[in-house]
Amino acid sequence: MSGKDIESAYWELVVKDIQDAYKLVEPIYDQRDGGDGYVSVEVSPRLADNTEGTIEAAKYLHKVVDRPNVYIKIPATASCITSIKELIFSLARYEAVIDAYSDGLEASGLSDLSRVTSVASFFVSRVDTLIDKLLEKIGTPEALDLRGKAAVAQAALAYQLYQKKFSGPRWEALAKKGARKQRLLWASTSVKNPAYPDTLYVAPLIGPDTVSTMPDQALLAFIDHGTVSRTIDTNVSEAEGIYSALEKLGIDWAYIGSQLEDEGVESFKKSFDSRLDTLQEKANSLKSEKTIAAKVLILPSFPAAAMDFSRLVATIGGTSVHRRRTPPSSQVLALQCILLFDSIPFAHYAWGGLVFISTSFACYPLFAGFRSYRIPVRIGSAHAIYATVRIVRQWF
Numbered sequence: 001m002s003g004k005d006i007e008s009a010y011w012e013l014v015v016k017d018i019q020d021a022y023k024l025v026e027p028i029y030d031q032r033d034g035g036d037g038y039v040s041v042e043v044s045p046r047l048a049d050n051t052e053g054t055i056e057a058a059k060y061l062h063k064v065v066d067r068p069n070v071y072i073k074i075p076a077t078a079s080c081i082t083s084i085k086e087l088i089f090s091l092a093r094y095e096a097v098i099d100a101y102s103d104g105l106e107a108s109g110l111s112d113l114s115r116v117t118s119v120a121s122f123f124v125s126r127v128d129t130l131i132d133k134l135l136e137k138i139g140t141p142e143a144l145d146l147r148g149k150a151a152v153a154q155a156a157l158a159y160q161l162y163q164k165k166f167s168g169p170r171w172e173a174l175a176k177k178g179a180r181k182q183r184l185l186w187a188s189t190s191v192k193n194p195a196y197p198d199t200l201y202v203a204p205l206i207g208p209d210t211v212s213t214m215p216d217q218a219l220l221a222f223i224d225h226g227t228v229s230r231t232i233d234t235n236v237s238e239a240e241g242i243y244s245a246l247e248k249l250g251i252d253w254a255y256i257g258s259q260l261e262d263e264g265v266e267s268f269k270k271s272f273d274s275r276l277d278t279l280q281e282k283a284n285s286l287k288s289e290k291t292i293a294a295k296v297l298i299l300p301s302f303p304a305a306a307m308d309f310s311r312l313v314a315t316i317g318g319t320s321v322h323r324r325r326t327p328p329s330s331q332v333l334a335l336q337c338i339l340l341f342d343s344i345p346f347a348h349y350a351w352g353g354l355v356f357i358s359t360s361f362a363c364y365p366l367f368a369g370f371r372s373y374r375i376p377v378r379i380g381s382a383h384a385i386y387a388t389v390r391i392v393r394q395w396f
């Protein structure tokens with residue numbers, strides 16, 4: 001990572017991950033002629049309010065990942081709507097996403113649109129999480145009875161919108177050029193309220209051209225007791241009834257959408273920042289890592305002490321980094337030694353067959369053998385460095 005800022009290092013790791021994942025799904029992508037088998041990567045959530053920055057980041061990722069089956073995920077915030085398509089919490093925003101997709105296809109000037117694909121990532125469970133709270137505040141039996149119903153109802157109406165928008169003259173003109181419908185992808189499908197059925201956000205949302213993304217918990221529950229059948233448009237009038245009953249109770253769908261969008265962007269930013277912080281910490285610790293060529297002179301005056309090398313390395317938290325030959329365990333002697341760091345006699349101690357680095361350093365055992373070990377060395381009590389200690393000479 002030397003010479004790189006942390007964010008560039010982060011993207012380098014991400015791009016490598018995405019390219020590796022590509023290899024796993026490539027056969028599906030080929031079999032389905034580009035219909036399935038995609039890997040997605042999100043642009044930085046720090047750009048959620050920056051249209052130009054988001055477009056640049058999306059182009060950059062598309063270029064460096066350099067695979068045909070990569071989806072670049074862009075938050076469907078007001079600023080990013082021109083470039084589309086995840087973190088959708090409301091029907092109004094979803095409609096804008098579909099329009100952005102169609103606008104993009106029309107503006108592309110391509111005569112063959114068949115290689116352009118897209119998904120619109122509609123978040124489900126979080127809608128209930130917020131609306132349930134509001135219903136509990138209202139507290140009437142009617143309000144309480146609507147808990148756990150808003151998210152699925154809105155998702156079912158989103159599917160109606162999908163069917164409406166991907167039909168009719170405008171769409172037909174694009175379809176003639178090979179355009180593919182932008183599929184609805186259900187995100188946030190794990191149940192947050194343990195009182196609800198564990199397949200609540202999967203089972204009622206099954207239908208053609210939908211994609212359900214499931215964390216393990218939701219996937220395992222569905223494998224265990226879910227039933228695959230078309231459910232997404234079997235109860236449309238019930239969904240409409242729930243949607244308008246909520247409105248009548250004072251639930252403002254526009255507020256729900258913008259509130260969840262703000263929270264969503266905020267939480268993505270938080271996770272992104274925390275990942276960068278972790279990388280920064282790791283980079284700092286690597287920077288303080290030093291290789292110290294230590295000359296260890298083993299003096300011949302002490303008796304042999306048996307020891308098990310690998311157990312010892314594990315005990316001191318060291319890692320064997322170079323091995324010239326493996327000294328037979330239970331045969332190696334660690335005797336009194338003189339340890340020289342940069343030719344300065346550093347310390348010499350012998351204790352129970354182990355040799356310790358000491359003085360201003362905390363004590364860590366060192367031992368003899370034709371091996372190099374990377375061992376943690378603590379200076380004072382706070383600053384840790386790693387020293388690679390090579391045993392360069394020994395005499396018995």
Ligand SMILES: O=C[C@H](O)COP(=O)(O)O
Nearest residue numbers: 125126187188189190213
């Ligand atoms: O991609 C995002 C996830 O689907 C979010 O799910 P969540 O609401 O369970 O955090």
